[in-house]
Amino acid sequence: MKKILFGLFAAISIGLLVWAFELAVNAPAEMMQGDAYRIIFYHVPSATVAFTFFAISMAGSIGFLILREKNPVKALAWDGWAVSGAEVGIIFCTVVLITGPLWGYRAWGIWWAWDARLTTTLLLWLIYVSYLLTRRFAAGPQMRISSAVLGIFGGIAVPIVYIANRIPGQHPGPVFGGDRASGMAPEILRPFLWNILAWMCWGILVLILRHQYELKQQAAAAIEAEQSLNA
Amino acid sequence: MIDTLLTHLAKDLRIEWRSKEAINSMLFFSLLVVVLFSIAFDPRGAFSREISGGVLCVATMFASVSALNQAWAREIRHQVLDAQRMAPTAGSQMYLAKVLANFFFVSVVQILLAPVFLVFYNLHILGDGWLLLLVLPLGTWALVGNGIFFAALSINSRNRELLLPLILFPIFTPALMAMVNATTGIFTGEFDPTIWIKLLAAYDIIYTTVSLLLFETILRAE
Numbered sequence: 001m002k003k004i005l006f007g008l009f010a011a012i013s014i015g016l017l018v019w020a021f022e023l024a025v026n027a028p029a030e031m032m033q034g035d036a037y038r039i040i041f042y043h044v045p046s047a048t049v050a051f052t053f054f055a056i057s058m059a060g061s062i063g064f065l066i067l068r069e070k071n072p073v074k075a076l077a078w079d080g081w082a083v084s085g086a087e088v089g090i091i092f093c094t095v096v097l098i099t100g101p102l103w104g105y106r107a108w109g110i111w112w113a114w115d116a117r118l119t120t121t122l123l124l125w126l127i128y129v130s131y132l133l134t135r136r137f138a139a140g141p142q143m144r145i146s147s148a149v150l151g152i153f154g155g156i157a158v159p160i161v162y163i164a165n166r167i168p169g170q171h172p173g174p175v176f177g178g179d180r181a182s183g184m185a186p187e188i189l190r191p192f193l194w195n196i197l198a199w200m201c202w203g204i205l206v207l208i209l210r211h212q213y214e215l216k217q218q219a220a221a222a223i224e225a226e227q228s229l230n231a
Numbered sequence: 232m233i234d235t236l237l238t239h240l241a242k243d244l245r246i247e248w249r250s251k252e253a254i255n256s257m258l259f260f261s262l263l264v265v266v267l268f269s270i271a272f273d274p275r276g277a278f279s280r281e282i283s284g285g286v287l288c289v290a291t292m293f294a295s296v297s298a299l300n301q302a303w304a305r306e307i308r309h310q311v312l313d314a315q316r317m318a319p320t321a322g323s324q325m326y327l328a329k330v331l332a333n334f335f336f337v338s339v340v341q342i343l344l345a346p347v348f349l350v351f352y353n354l355h356i357l358g359d360g361w362l363l364l365l366v367l368p369l370g371t372w373a374l375v376g377n378g379i380f381f382a383a384l385s386i387n388s389r390n391r392e393l394l395l396p397l398i399l400f401p402i403f404t405p406a407l408m409a410m411v412n413a414t415t416g417i418f419t420g421e422f423d424p425t426i427w428i429k430l431l432a433a434y435d436i437i438y439t440t441v442s443l444l445l446f447e448t449i450l451r452a453e
Contacts, residue, residue: 123401123405141452142387146388154402156441160430163430164408
């Protein structure tokens with residue numbers, strides 16, 4: 001039953017992606033930017049997915065630390081969410097960091113500006129890469145604890161950077177005043193929202209797959225440990 | 232309670248007094264960074280004022296990594312760290328003592344480096360110079376507080392000396408940003424650094440609190 005539901009969800013996600021692509025390509029060109037604006041259909045949904053998954057990762061880290069002594073099995077599942085959220089989040093964050101400058105060069109004439117959103121996103125990316133490095137480098141059971149603590153530290157840094165970049169002075173102010181979607185024409189807003197939905201579903205699909213893979217890996221490691229104990 | 236902290240602090244200070252490893256290596260390293268940057272950028276006049284805040288902060292940051300790596304590695308020899316893990320004292324005391332000791336070392340380096348820095352960068356401070364006495368300690372505390380924490384975190388990993396800067400620098404970035412902006416504001420006198428100092432203080436309070444709360448978890452992670 002679970003497998004059928006998951007298959008259905010996968011089919012719906014892919015269907016949504018096709019439909020959203022169709023809408024994105026056929027949406028009317030924007031008045032000022034022409035076709036260059038279409039990158040928003042990928043840039044903003046990817047950012048939404050990335051930030052959501054980083055939040056999931058932080059929640060996973062906290063859950064792991066809380067449950068680790070009371071319920072080790074459940075704690076491992078939470079740890080699985082922490083690593084899956086970080087990994088899949090980094091992929092989407094990379095898409096954001098690549099599509100952003102592509103658009104920025106057309107619209108602003110520069111590839112990069114050190115404003116609030118750009119800096120926060122870049123820093124998030126750096127922090128979660130260092131999170132994955134810690135998982136690689138650290139050995140044994142401490143690895144999960146160390147990386148969970150790092151995940152919490154990283155999550156705390158985000159609002160601080162965001163506030164820092166809104167302080168006037170050195171850095172230019174935020175490029176976008178308020179919510180971008182608020183200023184959208186309905187014929188652009190509709191494909192935009194469909195794209196967010198489609199990419200979110202796709203992201204969740206990949207996230208679930210990654211989490212299942214992590215659980216299998218944990219199980220395999222447990223079996224291996226037991227075998228080496230018995231040998 | 233405070234006894235444990237003082238014992239740890241006295242021990243760390245005594246070790247450093249006898250070996251002078253941390254201060255010497257940091258001092259030489261930061262001197263190198265300052266010299267290299269002044270060769271690379273040829274700082275003069277207004278330009279010098281604009282970049283020197285950043286150079287000072289980054290030099291301190293790079294230099295302190297060598298001391299931070301040593302902070303816990305010292306305790307591994309003769310299983311000292313294992314003994315401390317078994318001791319029935321709060322880990323946070325040990326953490327705080329180490330932070331205080333290393334904060335002192337880095338501050339000494341900064342004080343010794345200051346005249347060299349002023350000479351090489353031909354600095355003429357246009358803002359309120361005394362505010363540096365607030366900015367530098369706050370920034371150093373952010374660096375050392377997180378650094379000691381992450382050094383303990385990476386102590387059990389392979390290539391821990393490599394891992395520490397990799398995890399410390401991204402997390403330290405917000406504090407570095409505030410520190411650089413505040414010092415640049417002071418050097419150039421072009422904008423008011425108060426808000427950056429407040430941000431730095433907030434960063435210190437938040438991260439020191441989290442570190443104190445989570446240190447026990449890290450120390451007894453096995």
